[in-house]
Amino acid sequence: MSAQHAIVFDKVTKTFPKASKPSVNETSLAIEKGAFVTILGASGCGKTTLLKMVNRIIEPSGGKLSVFGKDIREVPVNELRQSIGYVIQQVGLFPHMTIEENIATVPNILGWDRQKTQKRTEELMELVHLPTNFKNRYPRQLSGGQQQRVGIARAMAGDPEILLMDEPFGAIDAITRTKLQDDFLDIQRKLGKTVLFVTHDVDEALKLGDRVVVMNEGTIQQYDTPLGMVSKPANEFVKQLIRTDDLFLRLQLINASEKMIALTEPPREGEPRVSGNESLRNVLQRLLVQGSGRVLVEDADGLPVGQLTLDILKFEG
Ligand SMILES: Nc1ncnc2c1ncn2[C@@H]1O[C@H](COP(=O)(O)OP(=O)(O)OP(=O)(O)O)[C@@H](O)[C@H]1O
Numbered sequence: 156m157s158a159q160h161a162i163v164f165d166k167v168t169k170t171f172p173k174a175s176k177p178s179v180n181e182t183s184l185a186i187e188k189g190a191f192v193t194i195l196g197a198s199g200c201g202k203t204t205l206l207k208m209v210n211r212i213i214e215p216s217g218g219k220l221s222v223f224g225k226d227i228r229e230v231p232v233n234e235l236r237q238s239i240g241y242v243i244q245q246v247g248l249f250p251h252m253t254i255e256e257n258i259a260t261v262p263n264i265l266g267w268d269r270q271k272t273q274k275r276t277e278e279l280m281e282l283v284h285l286p287t288n289f290k291n292r293y294p295r296q297l298s299g300g301q302q303q304r305v306g307i308a309r310a311m312a313g314d315p316e317i318l319l320m321d322e323p324f325g326a327i328d329a330i331t332r333t334k335l336q337d338d339f340l341d342i343q344r345k346l347g348k349t350v351l352f353v354t355h356d357v358d359e360a361l362k363l364g365d366r367v368v369v370m371n372e373g374t375i376q377q378y379d380t381p382l383g384m385v386s387k388p389a390n391e392f393v394k395q396l397i398r399t400d401d402l403f404l405r406l407q408l409i410n411a412s413e414k415m416i417a418l419t420e421p422p423r424e425g426e427p428r429v430s431g432n433e434s435l436r437n438v439l440q441r442l443l444v445q446g447s448g449r450v451l452v453e454d455a456d457g458l459p460v461g462q463l464t465l466d467i468l469k470f471e472g
């Protein structure tokens with residue numbers, strides 16, 4: 156089972172000294188290579204603890220944790236951490252170091268030469284959409300969103316296979332946050348890293364994750380695709396948290412191509428069109444705003460291959 160898995164938690168428990176109950180309790184979770192997994196749950200439910208056990212900042216008090224099939228206790232800790240990028244809660248850039256020096260933290264530890272490090276730094280700044288002339292600035296001279304981008308670049312500098320991200324966009328305004336989310340999704344699709352991403356924000360968890368973990372009081376309540384979670388919540392806790400009765404939210408998670416039916420009549424001029432990967436929520440918007448009876452769904456070549464009507468969307472709700 157471990158061949159296709161990047162991270163496997165096998166009944167992992169963490170009880171801090173003097174604590175009356177475990178912060179993470181007998182948690183089992185298998186994360187596939189290349190998956191984007193979001194972890195959702197209230198403050199104090201154990202999200203950061205779960206994350207920090209993967210790179211051994213926190214040692215589990217029970218169970219077994221494997222990374223790429225190896226028990227992490229059998230991998231030298233430096234080697235383990237080099238294969239895992241980490242974006243900590245509250246950015247955590249080094250204030251007295253320039254942006255370039257911040258991003259080059261891992262290359263410098265690894266002893267890369269100056270030229271290779273410089274090239275990598277510039278590459279990463281481009282990747283996260285930061286102007287390269289920021290490299291001599293200090294973190295306080297950047298906006299919160301820009302600092303987050305530096306944090307991501309720094310975590311990716313050693314080209315790790317796994318990225319642990321602890322509420323990386325937590326303190327960012329809604330507009331900047333959406334942009335960061337979209338840019339980071341692009342980066343992840345391009346590079347195929349395995350990502351464990353902690354968030355408080357339900358919409359963010361459902362938007363970014365291929366799969367979502369819902370935690371409560373140190374235990375996993377459900378591990379499922381966003382759609383699976385919304386349409387079949389495992390229990391009342393998940394149901395309340397995810398607001399599964401929200402029709403718009405459900406429509407947001409389903410693509411036009413998944414629900415379209417065959418054209419009932421040939422396309423007419425001026426009918427609204429969407430591409431197959433647009434959400435049913437956008438389809439609904441088109442139906443309402445353009446007052447059309449149907450929306451045509453196009454294939455990759457822009458040819459109408461199916462249609463959606465209000466009746467089909469209603470059925471989804
Ligand atoms: N070093 C520690 N020593 C003792 N208890 C700790 C320690 N770190 C965390 N805890 C406790 O473990 C529980 C889980 O903490 P954790 O930081 O994992 O929560 P979280 O889900 O990340 O919360 P938040 O959303 O606020 O960041 C909390 O009750 C916390 O007080």
Ligand SMILES: [Mg+2]
Nearest residue numbers: 202203244321
């Ligand atoms: Mg936390």
